[in-house]
Amino acid sequence: MSDLATRAQTLLDLHTAQDILVLANVWDVVSARTVAATPGVKALATASHSIAATFGYDDGENIPLELHLDMVRRIVAAVDVPVTMDLEAGYGDAGATARRAIEVGVVGGNLEDQMKPFDEAVAAVEAVIAAGRDAGIDFVLNARTDAVARAGDAPRGQVIDEAIRRGQAFLAAGAPVVFVPGLVDREEIRTVAEAFGPRRLTVISVPGVSLPARELQELGVARVSTGPFTQRVALTALQDAAAEIVAGGVLPAGTRALN
Incomplete structure (x- = not known):
């Protein structure tokens, strides 16, 4: 088995392990090395929003794909753990973008549906899974549905039903897990997790809002990440x-030499 295939299998296994997979998203080499060196960290996830911001771009595929991939390539080369990349919405061709990500050493990725037409969203998931298969790896697609994040004032029951409908379709298309950003309510998480099955749901941790990772694990969540946070x-x-030093103070006493 190739090193790439081994990393992909390792990442996949982390999603089905008893302990929830916690990913503190990174955006450059120094953040990647810092997080990778943290005890308990077994994989890394990049944050497209954060990488874009690093280069002065707004989120939403405004950063050129070449530049985005170059930073991810540097991150992969700097660490010894599996790396999953935020593919955003696939830059117009989800399959082709996934293939390019695999070429730089990525073994998993997020893919936004942006609430595109149902069949189109499912086809994009299928294209990414096919790209992994063609490369000889089990690419760990964290298929994202924005049903909750873009819900607006829609009735909550309908919103959750649509998240489940899309998520179940993505799972049937080959995605091992489904990401539902905006899902923070305990009972809604429980409902969606049960509809997807054990260790199939992933969520994002939002400061001051989200449940602790240990409680998400009890609800059957496979993975929690941090996105741009x-x-x-x-x-x-x-x-x-x-602000402290400009105001006449000093830098924090607990500052560590992490670079």
């Missing part, structure tokens, strides 16, 4: 430190 944690610490 880890970068915001870092930037918050940076701005707070800058």
Whole structure:
């Protein structure tokens, strides 16, 4: 088995393990190395929003794919754990983008449906799964539905039903897990997790809102990630430190030499 296939299998196994997979998203080499060196970390996930912000672009496929992939390639080369990439919505061709991601060493990825027509969204999932199969790996697609994130004022029951409908279709198309951002309510998480089956649902941890990872694990969630929020944690610490020293103070005493 190739190293790439081994990493893909390792990442897949982490989603079905007894313990929930917790991914603190990274955006460059130093953040990747810092998180990878943290005890208990077994895989990394990139955050497209954060990578785009690093180069001065807004989120939403505004960063050129070449630049995005180059940063991900650098991250993969800098660590020894499996890396999953945020593919956004696939940059116009989900299958082709997944193939290029695999070429730089990625073994999993998020893919947004952006609430596109149902059949189109399912076809994109199928294209990514096919790209992994053609490369000889079990690409770990975290198929994302924006049914909840883009719900607006729609009746909540209908929103959850649509998230389940799309998620179940993505699972049937070959995705091992489904990402439902915006899902933070305990009972809604329980409902969706039960509809998908054990260790099939992934969610994002939102500061001050989300349940702790240990409680998500009890609800049957496979994976929790942090999206752009880890970068915001870092930037918050940076701005707070800058404000303190500019105001006549000193840098935090507990600062560690992590680079």
